[in-house]
Amino acid sequence: xxxxxxxxxxxxxxxxxxxxxxxxxxxxxxxxxxxxxxxxxxxxxxxxxxxxxxxxxxxxxxxxxxxxxxxxxxxxxxxxxxxxxxxxxxxxxxxxxxxxxxxxxxxxxxxxxxxxxxxxxxxxxxxxxxxxxxxxxxxxxxxxxxxxxxxxxxxxxxxxxxxxxxxxxxxxxxxxxxxxxxxxxxxxxxxxxxxxxxxxxxxxxxxxxxxxxxxxxxxxxxxxxxxxxxxxxxxxxxxxxxxxxxxxxxxxxxxxxxxxxxxxxxxxxxxxxxxxxxxxxxxxxx
Amino acid sequence: xxxxxxxxxxxxxxxxxxxxxxxxxxxxxxxxxxxxxxxxxxxxxxxxxxxxxxxxxxxxxxxxxxxxxxxxxxxxxxxxxxxxxxxxxxxxxxxxxxxxxxxxxxxxxxxxxxxxxxxxxxxxxxxxxxxxxxxxxxxxxxxxxxxxxxxxxxxxxxxxxxxxxxxxxxxxxxxxxxxxxxxxxxxxxxxxxxxxxxxxxxxxxxxxxxxxxxxxxxxxxxxxxxxxxxxxxxxxxxxxxxxxxxxxxxxxxxxxxxxxxxxxxxxxxx
Numbered sequence: 001x002x003x004x005x006x007x008x009x010x011x012x013x014x015x016x017x018x019x020x021x022x023x024x025x026x027x028x029x030x031x032x033x034x035x036x037x038x039x040x041x042x043x044x045x046x047x048x049x050x051x052x053x054x055x056x057x058x059x060x061x062x063x064x065x066x067x068x069x070x071x072x073x074x075x076x077x078x079x080x081x082x083x084x085x086x087x088x089x090x091x092x093x094x095x096x097x098x099x100x101x102x103x104x105x106x107x108x109x110x111x112x113x114x115x116x117x118x119x120x121x122x123x124x125x126x127x128x129x130x131x132x133x134x135x136x137x138x139x140x141x142x143x144x145x146x147x148x149x150x151x152x153x154x155x156x157x158x159x160x161x162x163x164x165x166x167x168x169x170x171x172x173x174x175x176x177x178x179x180x181x182x183x184x185x186x187x188x189x190x191x192x193x194x195x196x197x198x199x200x201x202x203x204x205x206x207x208x209x210x211x212x213x214x215x216x217x218x219x220x221x222x223x224x225x226x227x228x229x230x231x232x233x234x235x236x237x238x239x240x241x242x243x244x245x246x247x248x249x250x251x252x253x254x255x256x257x258x259x260x261x262x263x264x265x266x267x268x269x270x271x272x273x274x275x276x277x278x279x280x281x282x283x284x285x286x
Numbered sequence: 287x288x289x290x291x292x293x294x295x296x297x298x299x300x301x302x303x304x305x306x307x308x309x310x311x312x313x314x315x316x317x318x319x320x321x322x323x324x325x326x327x328x329x330x331x332x333x334x335x336x337x338x339x340x341x342x343x344x345x346x347x348x349x350x351x352x353x354x355x356x357x358x359x360x361x362x363x364x365x366x367x368x369x370x371x372x373x374x375x376x377x378x379x380x381x382x383x384x385x386x387x388x389x390x391x392x393x394x395x396x397x398x399x400x401x402x403x404x405x406x407x408x409x410x411x412x413x414x415x416x417x418x419x420x421x422x423x424x425x426x427x428x429x430x431x432x433x434x435x436x437x438x439x440x441x442x443x444x445x446x447x448x449x450x451x452x453x454x455x456x457x458x459x460x461x462x463x464x465x466x467x468x469x470x471x472x473x474x475x476x477x478x479x480x481x482x483x484x485x486x487x488x489x490x491x492x493x494x495x496x497x498x499x500x501x502x503x504x505x506x507x508x509x510x511x512x513x514x515x516x517x518x519x520x521x522x523x524x525x526x527x528x529x530x531x532x533x534x535x536x537x538x539x540x541x542x543x544x545x546x547x548x549x550x551x552x553x554x555x556x
Contacts (some may be wrong), residue, residue, distance in 0.1 A: 094350065103438075
């Protein structure tokens with residue numbers, strides 16, 4: 001198991017950002033879903049060794065995060081895409097990735113530059129690498145941050161909403177890249193996009209109000225909304241959420257009225273029911 | 287439209303680099319305008335050689351320009367990669383540089399008889415290295431801090447590299463004080479030790495409390511102390527007395543010993 005969290009919690013002053021969370025994960029892509037403020041970023045920053053948990057034990061890639069030597073060992077094999085990331089003024093894309101490569105202890109210039117070129121090519125940025133970052137589009141900047149995370153072929157990839165700012169085609173290509181990377185390494189990716197989870201993750205964890213509300217397969221999450229999704233012309237009183245669907249009429253989730261015809265649920269239905277509904281932890285359906 | 291083509295033998299000799307300068311130039315001139323012959327050359331070209339040339343070309347094209355600061359740092363013995371980390375000043379550090387220049391200009395321009403100018407100079411000068419160090423690292427001043435914090439590069443080493451700028455700036459200020467403070471060069475370096483001690487404390491505490499809060503608290507404490515000394519004894523020089531210098535020296539040694547011990551422990555646990 002590459003990721004081993006035991007009762008990890010985080011408190012900022014009096015505010016609890018993360019309730020005690022235990023999570024184990026091995027190779028493959030683990031999707032982290034949750035609304036804003038659910039604690040996703042806090043959890044990922046702990047996994048990226050950027051912040052220390054208030055309590056609990058974090059073991060990553062076989063090393064203890066509490067020890068300086070353990071953190072250094074983890075960071076040597078870690079790639080991290082933060083949710084928000086600035087750039088130093090005046091840098092080109094190449095200089096930015098090169099700067100991070102130095103921080104990742106690539107001292108020799110030739111091998112370092114070869115590696116920088118490689119990750120830029122993986123993210124399709126070769127042609128714009130010499131441009132100043134402030135002249136790049138939002139999607140290109142996001143890809144630049146992803147590119148630096150791929151330096152040195154890390155064993156653990158922590159991606160905090162990597163697809164924000166990418167257009168549909170770039171998102172598709174990103175999913176392709178990540179699925180390719182998942183072979184033989186651990187990837188944790190947080191997202192708002194349920195389609196990202198469906199396309200990428202064999203396992204999904206839903207985080208809500210600082211705690212884990214679901215941990216299982218995407219189909220299991222969808223199945224939680226079995227018999228609780230229906231369409232009707234007007235909003236029914238039992239609906240937790242209702243929105244206009246493609247076929248006309250309102251797609252609703254919640255407690256259907258008598259006589260309503262349930263429709264097959266999607267992952268999004270299950271997720272919305274979970275975070276928009278009761279808020280209690282739901283067990284994975286067998 | 288080019289009707290004539292170079293024969294295969296000539297092109298093969300060209301690709302192998304066997305032609306003399308005049309004929310090489312002629313063939314190259316022809317190749318520029320003739321797609322057919324370019325294709326012939328490509329087919330017989332030495333693949334490994336071509337790859338090597340291409341790699342060299344890319345390397346030269348991509349290589350980020352080396353700044354003057356980087357050149358100086360490399361010349362004094364820093365590895366090129368370390369020089370790169372040290373030479374990229376953040377916008378916050380540039381602002382700090384400007385305020386240091388302002389402070390120096392202020393001290394030079396002020397008439398020597400104006401006691402309050404010298405007093406404020408002496409109160410503020412020790413804060414120059416402290417703030418220089420505090421701006422080198424952390425989420426408040428480094429836009430890419432999240433990425434930096436997740437990288438294996440030693441935090442202390444990075445802060446020290448990025449604070450290298452503090453040395454020439456502090457040196458320049460010592461020079462300025464030598465010219466302005468009544469009492470000459472020996473008096474002028476008195477603020478150096480308090481400045482270093484406060485910087486060392488910032489380094490020691492930043493990991494726990496954040497560089498900027500620590501620097502701000504220490505700076506405030508120092509200002510209160512120095513102004514208090516001026517009010518209490520009539521001269522700011524009391525804040526630079528032998529007892530204070532001794533305390534500063536002890537602090538410096540203690541922080542250095544603590545850091546060395548921490549490194550030793552970290553080395554043992556790995």
